[in-house]
Amino acid sequence: MKRNARALLAGGLLLLAAIPALAHHSFSAEYDSTKPIKLTGTVSKVEWMNPHIYYYVDVKDEAGKVTTFAVEGGTPNQLYRQGWRKDSLRVGDRVTVNGYRAKNGSNTVNGRNVILPDGSKVFAGSADDGGPGAESGGGRTRER
Amino acid sequence: MSKRLLMVMAVVAAAWAQPAATSRKAPPKPKPHGAWWYTGDAPPATLGAPDLTGVWFGRTSADISKDTLPGQEMILTPYGKMRYDTVDHAKDPSTYCLPAGPARMMMMAHPNMIIQRPDVIAMLSESQRTFRLIYLDGRGHPEDAADYPEYMGSSMGHWEKDTLVVDTVAIKDRTWLDTSGHEHSDKLKMSERYRLADRNTLEMIVTYDDPVFFVKPFTTKRLSKRQIGDRIMDHACMENEKDIINLVPTLGDAGRP
Numbered sequence: 001m002k003r004n005a006r007a008l009l010a011g012g013l014l015l016l017a018a019i020p021a022l023a024h025h026s027f028s029a030e031y032d033s034t035k036p037i038k039l040t041g042t043v044s045k046v047e048w049m050n051p052h053i054y055y056y057v058d059v060k061d062e063a064g065k066v067t068t069f070a071v072e073g074g075t076p077n078q079l080y081r082q083g084w085r086k087d088s089l090r091v092g093d094r095v096t097v098n099g100y101r102a103k104n105g106s107n108t109v110n111g112r113n114v115i116l117p118d119g120s121k122v123f124a125g126s127a128d129d130g131g132p133g134a135e136s137g138g139g140r141t142r143e144r
Numbered sequence: 145m146s147k148r149l150l151m152v153m154a155v156v157a158a159a160w161a162q163p164a165a166t167s168r169k170a171p172p173k174p175k176p177h178g179a180w181w182y183t184g185d186a187p188p189a190t191l192g193a194p195d196l197t198g199v200w201f202g203r204t205s206a207d208i209s210k211d212t213l214p215g216q217e218m219i220l221t222p223y224g225k226m227r228y229d230t231v232d233h234a235k236d237p238s239t240y241c242l243p244a245g246p247a248r249m250m251m252m253a254h255p256n257m258i259i260q261r262p263d264v265i266a267m268l269s270e271s272q273r274t275f276r277l278i279y280l281d282g283r284g285h286p287e288d289a290a291d292y293p294e295y296m297g298s299s300m301g302h303w304e305k306d307t308l309v310v311d312t313v314a315i316k317d318r319t320w321l322d323t324s325g326h327e328h329s330d331k332l333k334m335s336e337r338y339r340l341a342d343r344n345t346l347e348m349i350v351t352y353d354d355p356v357f358f359v360k361p362f363t364t365k366r367l368s369k370r371q372i373g374d375r376i377m378d379h380a381c382m383e384n385e386k387d388i389i390n391l392v393p394t395l396g397d398a399g400r401p
Contacts, residue, residue, distance in 0.1 A: 026323065029234040029394040030387055049384035051241070070386070077270065077377045078253065083169040103392045122168060 233399030
């Protein structure tokens with residue numbers, strides 16, 4: 001019984017972790033928090049520009065067909081203040097991105113974190129990073 | 145095996161064990177050198193009056209109704225409630241790179257810089273590189289201010305001891321007061337009180353008075369911290385704008401967590 005309760009609690013915590021802690025409300029005007037997506041592919045382009053950075057990930061399916069996803073990240077200034085630089089993510093990097101799909105069905109994704117093959121994370125802001133807007137880290141900020 | 149050889153082997157082994165240096169993240173910044181308001185050091189004793197000059201950042205503007213002082217809660221008029229319940233988050237002026245307005249600009253996900261003179265104070269927002277000016281020379285609001293509302297409104301200020309008191313009118317009704325989608329009419333009057341709670345903490349107390357949207361005036365309090373060694377960076381909001389095309393109408397609570 002005790003064990004079941006613990007498993008239930010762990011499951012509950014997992015569920016909580018899966019729901020994005022939205023720092024800015026208009027997230028939901030573009031992205032669907034019920035549609036998480038995990039992409040693994042190769043970075044083909046990085047745009048370190050305002051109002052948000054974008055990077056493009058080419059994902060190959062089992063049939064060999066390549067789909068390019070546009071992934072939106074944080075604002076360049078916030079990321080810079082957290083210590084990230086314009087070459088922190090590089091063309092050719094093999095990455096796994098956890099994010100949320102756009103509501104309109106396009107291949108646009110709000111990226112929460114980017115994981116390199118060695119397990120290190122890029123553009124993974126957190127509340128502890130201290131820079132302005134850092135509490136919204138992970139590229140979820142929708143304010144400009 | 146000689147002691148020397150052992151030592152060399154130990155040094156090589158230690159170097160081998162070091163994790164590969166990663167160049168993905170920048171090294172920590174050195175201690176800043178420059179003006180007192182940049183380094184966070186004590187201002188010169190000769191300064192006399194309080195000086196708010198510096199780069200400041202507080203929390204972002206999720207919902208100002210949660211920042212109210214005791215007994216100062218926000219009460220919406222029936223019209224104000226209807227607007228709040230049906231506000232479309234896809235139409236947030238911030239998303240369209242429009243100026244945030246005089247109150248919300250202090251609550252964006254960007255720092256602000258204040259530059260203080262005895263007769264005028266400039267508040268410079270990194271957000272879209274917009275600014276507002278607060279005149280302290282006693283000129284009064286322009287006679288026709290109400291006929292020509294502005295995104296930042298018209299602001300006149302004066303000092304009451306150590307507190308900067310600002311009176312703002314003629315704020316364009318297209319601005320939002322926060323990210324939650326609290327709107328206002330062009331009847332809005334804002335009274336702000338700024339004070340250094342300590343050398344590196346800026347206290348901002350704002351009273352919002354708008355009989356169209358709110359049953360009675362209400363007052364909020366927020367704190368901003370001096371951003372030691374930081375500066376206002378580039379922010380050309382339309383540089384690579386890609387979101388607007390993806391937005392879908394999202395009304396009221398559907399756009400709030």
